[in-house]
Amino acid sequence: MNTGVLGTGMVGDAIGTKLVQLGHKVKMGSRTANNEKANAWVKKNGAHASAGTFEDAAQFGEIIFNCTSGTGSLDALRSAGSKNLSEKILIDISNPLDFSKGMPPSLTVSNTDSLGEQIQRAFPDVRVVKTLNTLSNPLMVNPSLVNGGDHTVFLSGNDAEAKAKVLSLLVSFGWKSGNVIDLGDITTARGTEQILPLWVRLFGMFQTPMFQMKIVK
Secondary structure (H helix, E strand, C coil), X not given: CEEEEECCCHHHHHHHHHHHHCCCEEEEEECCCCCHHHHHHHHHHHHHEEEEEHHHHHHHCCEEEEXXXXXXXXXXXXXXXXXXXXXXXXXXXXXXXXXXCCCCCEECCCCCCCHHHHHHHHCCCCEEEEECCCCCHHHHHCHHHCHHHCCCEEEEECCHHHHHHHHHHHHHHCCCHHHEEEEECHXXXXXXXXXXXXXXXXXXXXXXXXXXCCCCC
């Protein structure tokens, strides 16, 4: 499958590399066609990896991963172009973190709205699925690194078929289907995005990002 990854940071690198390892063709997108990090990622990952602009990656991908920073996500998606995203599944991993006043960050949107919802409103014919935004990038693509993979990840989105396809991708990443909780429509992204202030404080206490919650009942 052809996949577009928007963002050249650690999350984009981890997601893109895992997809290539699974046999997918991946184009990493950034603001410029000659991004140094994207080119280094291509060199590391071989023939199934390529790079270009946000627009190039959105055109290329049947499924798109938004791995940009939360404060830049809407601008990045506008650069990608609504026509290139139309009717496609957009897996949104971003979080609306505001670091303008240092650590710990606050949220730019919360309580009555979420970044996932803002993206869905801005691109109403895109099939937005929020997931993987509550844990560190190594665990996103290799959940077995903590507790043998026995921990929880969440899905939010309005399109049941899109969420089913995303679940299949998560299983290919190593997630156990029973550990993936579908919270409901895209408004439930408010809950997972608001986990981040807690996550940041746990990271500060543990001094490692290698942890994740498990829901038990």
